[in-house]
Amino acid sequence: MIGQQSQTLWARAQAAIAGGVNSPARSFRPMGGDAPVFVQSARGGRFIDADGRSYIEFLAAFGPNIIGHGHPHVLAALERQLRDGLLFGTPCAAEVEFAERLLAAIPEMEQVRLVSSGTEAVMSAIRLARAATGRRLIVKFDGNYHGHADAVLVRTGSGAATAGGGGDSGGVPDGVRQDSRSLPYNDLAALAELIAREGNEIAAVLIEPISGNMGVVLPEPGYLEGVSRLAHACGALVIDDEVILGFRLRYGIIGPAIGLSPDIVCLGKAIGGGLALGAYGARRELMRLIAPLGPMFQAGTLAGNPLSVSAGIASLEVLSGPGVYDLLEERGARLASGVLAAGLRHGQSISLQRVGSMFTLFFRTAPPTNYEQAKAHDGAAFRRFFWEMLQRGIYLAPSPYEAWFVTLGHAEDEISQAISAADEAFAALAQGAAHNAGA
Numbered sequence: 001m002i003g004q005q006s007q008t009l010w011a012r013a014q015a016a017i018a019g020g021v022n023s024p025a026r027s028f029r030p031m032g033g034d035a036p037v038f039v040q041s042a043r044g045g046r047f048i049d050a051d052g053r054s055y056i057e058f059l060a061a062f063g064p065n066i067i068g069h070g071h072p073h074v075l076a077a078l079e080r081q082l083r084d085g086l087l088f089g090t091p092c093a094a095e096v097e098f099a100e101r102l103l104a105a106i107p108e109m110e111q112v113r114l115v116s117s118g119t120e121a122v123m124s125a126i127r128l129a130r131a132a133t134g135r136r137l138i139v140k141f142d143g144n145y146h147g148h149a150d151a152v153l154v155r156t157g158s159g160a161a162t163a164g165g166g167g168d169s170g171g172v173p174d175g176v177r178q179d180s181r182s183l184p185y186n187d188l189a190a191l192a193e194l195i196a197r198e199g200n201e202i203a204a205v206l207i208e209p210i211s212g213n214m215g216v217v218l219p220e221p222g223y224l225e226g227v228s229r230l231a232h233a234c235g236a237l238v239i240d241d242e243v244i245l246g247f248r249l250r251y252g253i254i255g256p257a258i259g260l261s262p263d264i265v266c267l268g269k270a271i272g273g274g275l276a277l278g279a280y281g282a283r284r285e286l287m288r289l290i291a292p293l294g295p296m297f298q299a300g301t302l303a304g305n306p307l308s309v310s311a312g313i314a315s316l317e318v319l320s321g322p323g324v325y326d327l328l329e330e331r332g333a334r335l336a337s338g339v340l341a342a343g344l345r346h347g348q349s350i351s352l353q354r355v356g357s358m359f360t361l362f363f364r365t366a367p368p369t370n371y372e373q374a375k376a377h378d379g380a381a382f383r384r385f386f387w388e389m390l391q392r393g394i395y396l397a398p399s400p401y402e403a404w405f406v407t408l409g410h411a412e413d414e415i416s417q418a419i420s421a422a423d424e425a426f427a428a429l430a431q432g433a434a435h436n437a438g439a
Contacts, residue, residue, distance in 0.1 A: 001391055002035045003051025010035035025062065031383050031398045037390070042069035045410035047395055056414045057395035058335075060405035063212065063244045063358070064269035066328070067318045068409015074273045077314035078307065087305050095304035098312050102271070102279060105252040105316070108240075109265050109281030113290060114304040118243030118268025119147025121278035122206070124298045125264045126151055128282070129204035129237045131289050131296040137198060139205045139236070141185040143214030143371030143401075146206060146241050146266075154182045185211060185370045186219060188226040199234030204264070209255040212244040214374040215360035216353045216403050217367070224259035232261070237286075243268035243278070248405075249356040251320055273315030275308040324408065325356070331415055332357035332406045338419035346426040349378065357406040361385075374401065381429065388425035394418050 002010075014020040021027045021036070028036040038050040045068055047055040060066070067074070081094070099112050115121050126138055126149075138151055146152040150172045181198075183190045195202065209224055211217040231238045240255040240262035247253075247270040255262055264286065268278035281287070291297045302308075318324070336359040340352040343361070353360055353367040362368065363378040363385070382400040389396055394417075396404065406415075 001387070002033070002037060003049060003053060005050035006038040007035050009038045009050055025397070025399065025402075028398050031386050033387075033398075036398070037395065043409075044068045044070070045407055045414055053393070055390075055393050055395040056410070056418055058404040058406065058418070059395055059397050059402075060407050061274070062269070062397065062402065063248060063405055064272065065274060065405070065407055065409075066248060066270050066357070067273075067315060068407045069274075071315075071318060071409070073318055074311050074314040077273075077310045081306050081310040084306070086307050087302065089301055092304070092306050092309075094306050094309045094313065098304075098309040098316075099279075101313065101316050102267070102281065105247075105320075106265060106281065108253070108256060108262055108283075110284040111287035112279050112281035113287065113298065114309070115278040115280065115298075115300055116276050116302045116305075116308075117147070117278045118241075118266065119149055119278075120300065121243065121266040121268055121280040122146045122152060122239070122241055123149040125239045125266050125280045126204060126206070127298065128264060128280070128286060128289060128296055129239060131294070132237065132286055133203045133235065135201050135203035135236070136179050137181060137201045137203060138179060139181045139183065139191070139194065139202055139231075141207055141211075141371075142182050143185055143217070143374055144206075144208045144211055144241070145213035146208075147243070150176045151180050152206070154180045184372070185214075185217065186223055187370065188223060188230070191227060191230050195230055195234045195236075199236070202231070202234055202236040204237045204239050205231040206239040206241060207260070208241050208245065209258060209260045210245055210249075210355055212358065212403050214371050214401050215362055215368065216355060216358055217369060217374060218353060218355065219258065220369060222259070224255070225261075228259070228261035237263040239264045239266060241266045244358075244403075246270060247316070247319055248358060250325055270315065270319075271312050272308050273311030273313075275311045276302070277308040277312055318408075327408065328357035328406060331410060331412075332359065335359075335404070335406055335415050335418060338415070339422045342419060342423040343426045345423070346430040348381070348426050348429065358403040360401075360403050363400065384429055384432065385425055388428050389421055392421035392424060394421045 039047045040050050041048045047057045102112050153172050242253045245254050246267045264282040266280045289296045336354040343350040349365050351362045351367045363381040368374040
């Protein structure tokens, strides 16, 4: 199933790169495989691998690709910037324009600071919250993934959960762990109890308003309002991590629209138009704490680099167009309902949770509401489904904890092909189960 060129590249990669991959989320080992697919190029909603095979892909680079691969508007912007230069280490006009566009789209941010990744954005937001409050503790929620900074690698989701270890990481000092608290998602009572004990030490409550890293898990009614109320009552700040969600579900952020009252917003993924870019922002009084105006230091040579912000501007221009999110909603709903119906038709014990153009297919009978429930799934069934879909030319994230992402690059016939492939894949799973039962 994995082509010869990918096999050859995998042999070379294992010798040169730790684990053969530069991010564990790309590994096929959790799927019971060895060599992953090496992608050579991408256009629209498709990959072409090193062996020339074509796949309809719903990985979308784990979320940031919203407008489709190789969008001509983004490519034109990059070509213009390539002629002018790649990296200056100085301010440039494009970063100012890009920052202004972000602020116009997100009223909760009065000022912004650009960084190079979502991990950097969250790491910097935590430092800002501690600088503002003079407190040490950070509260997060089990199964939410906030990048790979030490402070947040505690019962985290995404690749850390897939790789094992309960979402924790080796190499994180005990002293750092002691400054982090991780609570069950959708459990206000647990947050209230923690605040009653340690509220005067909590600098910030950090949350994905809709979880995208233990699968798509939605907040229960009133939960986000409660998180905001409890955090602010004890003097803590609320950090809204929209590294995946920002500009994916609407033009701007989703948290305030569904009940969250953030003090600091973190962005990444989509805002770079496919290039490395992140950002964090807040009201002006908080942002004045950042050097060179204030005592909190954060810097980065690649932050706000001309190439990334040029791609970011072009991507936001596309996303701000009429009907974009209606189209994404329509395609996401069609694919999700088609896949779910196919699985149920073949007697599979599955459920599905969707928001806009992202959803997760859970191999359990009801969608989870927290990390413990998300972990209680049929991992073997998901692995079989993953390989059946890959065999039929549909590329999914090699993890049961990731979302499927629909993009503007997916044509109507590709959605139809993916639903047909899912129907065949579920039929194969059902046939295999029947054979095993007969044996």
